[in-house]
Amino acid sequence: MVRHRTADVRDRQAGFSLAELIVVVAMIGLLAALGLPQFMSYWRSSATTAGASELATALSRARQLAITGNQNYCAEVLGASLLYRQNSNAACTAGTIWTGTGTDGAGLMAISNNMQLSGGPVVFTSLGAAALAGTFTVTNPNGGTRNVVVAASGRVSVQ
Secondary structure (H helix, E strand, O other): OOOOOOOHHHOOOOOOOOOHHHHHHHHHHHHHHHHOOOOOOHHHHHHHHHHHHHHHHHHHHHHHHHHHHHHEEEEEEEEEEEEEEEEEOOOOOOOOOOOOOOOOOOOOEEEOOOOOOEEOEEEOOOOOOOOEEEEEEEEOOOOOOEEEOOOOOEEEOOO
């Protein structure tokens, strides 16, 4: 008869040694250090694209207001904000400043994440076309820019 050796489980300690834990933590730190620059670049680019999409939505809103109100609407940059002028002339030099949802008391709409705006203005007619077409630029203070283009047809696109 052959005797089987059995280990007494109570005498063994379960877990990881300190050396194994240090190696795992060092590998995680190395992977994080290698991936951080790519992640930051992705984050800046995503924030800039989100700001450009927000501006494109605001410009489309001006177009929709022009169609529904059956009058010209101008969208222009004032500092780092956007404002609408209703009943504007074709050069966007006159008209009443529109205030409504999403604007402060002066009619200004800021783009999130402190994005800087430049370019424009754009005047939408009551038919939705752009009497004065143009290009806006959204600049991320942390780096990166995106253009928002308004075609003569009134189509707003992010490039």
